[in-house]
Amino acid sequence: MKRKSLYILAGLLPVQIIVIGLLAEYPLFIENWYSRGIYPWISRFMRFPLGFLPFSLGDFLYAILVLMLLKWLIRRFKTRFRSPRKWIIDGLAALSVIYACFHLIWGFNYYRLPLHQALELDPDYTTEELIILSENLISRSNELHAELSADDSLAIEIPYSKKELFEQTILGYDHLSEEYPELTYKNPNLKRSLYSIPLTYMGFNGYLNPLTGEAQVNTQIVKFKIPTTASHEVGHQLGFAKENEANFIACLATMNHPDIYFRYSGHAFALRYSLNELYRRDKEKFEELKEKIRPGILANYREVDDFWLRHQNPFEPLFLATYNRYLMVNNQAEGMKSYSYVVALLVNYFAEEKNTGATGTGFY
Structure with a gap:
């Protein structure tokens, strides 16, 4: 991925945190537009293909993410954490993507009406x-x-x-x-x-x-x-x-x-x-x-x-x-x-x- 794209993704992380924090103050909006609106369709869309798998794809994804994290850490140790600006941006960009996916796929339900x-x-x-x-x-x-x-x-x-x-x-x-x-x-x-x-x-x-x-x-x-x-x-x-x-x-x-x-x-x-x-x-x-x-x-x-x-x-x-x-x-x-x-x-x-x-x- 081009460095410019990584900088954009990293910069979007604090923006996401602020926007989601503001949306969390409007549970009725989230209830109507997300939890009772688009989320049921997202959930069914994801359950349909994955439900046929006899194993948990998510568990395999967790294993892959852990291995990628270990590989990333090993590289950082080998280079003694040189070029901190580069790897900090890489880490923030990855967190930004995970944070967005978490909320769009399911996490907004935390902020729905009690x-x-x-x-x-x-x-x-x-x-x-x-x-x-x-x-x-x-x-x-x-x-x-x-x-x-x-x-x-x-x-x-x-x-x-x-x-x-x-x-x-x-x-x-x-x-x-x-x-x-x-x-x-x-x-x-x-x-x-x-x-x-x-x-x-x-x-x-x-x-x-x-x-x-x-x-x-x-x-x-x-x-x-x-x-x-x-x-x-x-x-x-x-x-x-x-x-x-x-x-x-x-x-x-x-x-x-x-x-x-x-x-x-x-x-x-x-x-x-x-x-x-x-x-x-x-x-x-x-x-x-x-x-x-x-x-x-x-x-x-x-x-x-x-x-x-x-x-x-x-x-x-x-x-x-x-x-x-x-x-x-x-x-x-x-x-x-x-x-x-x-x-x-x-x-x-x-x-x-x-x-x-x-x-x-x-x-x-």
């Missing part, structure tokens, strides 16, 4: 409302566990293969789209991550590759977690970039799933978030409600916790801190703590559902 506004829900709730939600989730989770196991202390084992779990995830969105057409999932592109083992030691369940639009799942995790993890990543594909919002979408997809194992996984997932928030607000009530949960559900929770404990390592906090910073930069001010926002969505969504007698209020 989901509680789209659903016309109150983002706040009282402890009493949280207790009601927790009690309802305990009741339903217990019922589902009892249907799956006569032994109340037995952890539920999901009998499906990982391929079948992915197929069931897609089926869940087909079912959900009957109530919410906005969540229609055509041209599915849900894949096992080639980096599942490294992801495990980094502490991640899965991710969306923003450059290829592929939803990646860490298939090393406990099967009990795969339904909600896979549904979460599909939520990202559908344009819900924020982690808490993708978690809420995952709750809807699994809790309303035609398959009982998915419904169990989804209710237990929502219950854990609810209980964690209740523990922070009212420990005494938390202990009281915990006694009402079938031991087998708690055994599933321990199964997940034990899995992550077995894979703890000195580098995991660094990876999580880096990701936390990434969330903050991308319009999630509380970082990973913002995950608790899913409880607010659950409390007010089900309260609205009860008040209206409907199964949902629609997304837009």
Whole structure:
């Protein structure tokens, strides 16, 4: 590439940062023109050809990018970082292209309207409302566990293969789209991550590759977690970039799933978030409600916790801190703590559902 072009690309990086920062102040504009406008077409266009590949193209691209970076660094070390103006411009030009692609292909979804506004829900709730939600989730989770196991202390084992779990995830969105057409999932592109083992030691369940639009799942995790993890990543594909919002979408997809194992996984997932928030607000009530949960559900929770404990390592906090910073930069001010926002969505969504007698209020 000619040096003049590299200078132009490098100079466009700060311009992009300023323009995107200004656009981020207008979430309604982004909602209408990007998230509900051109993004669905971009996403489907990318999912259609890549969905037929039996492997993750995005994972291969990551490997190529890492190798290119290593090659670039080796060259810089060999030349002892001489001609800094040249390699700084090269680096800024590359960052400029990546930054533009990230936002155009998917990243603008971080700046869309908050989901509680789209659903016309109150983002706040009282402890009493949280207790009601927790009690309802305990009741339903217990019922589902009892249907799956006569032994109340037995952890539920999901009998499906990982391929079948992915197929069931897609089926869940087909079912959900009957109530919410906005969540229609055509041209599915849900894949096992080639980096599942490294992801495990980094502490991640899965991710969306923003450059290829592929939803990646860490298939090393406990099967009990795969339904909600896979549904979460599909939520990202559908344009819900924020982690808490993708978690809420995952709750809807699994809790309303035609398959009982998915419904169990989804209710237990929502219950854990609810209980964690209740523990922070009212420990005494938390202990009281915990006694009402079938031991087998708690055994599933321990199964997940034990899995992550077995894979703890000195580098995991660094990876999580880096990701936390990434969330903050991308319009999630509380970082990973913002995950608790899913409880607010659950409390007010089900309260609205009860008040209206409907199964949902629609997304837009």
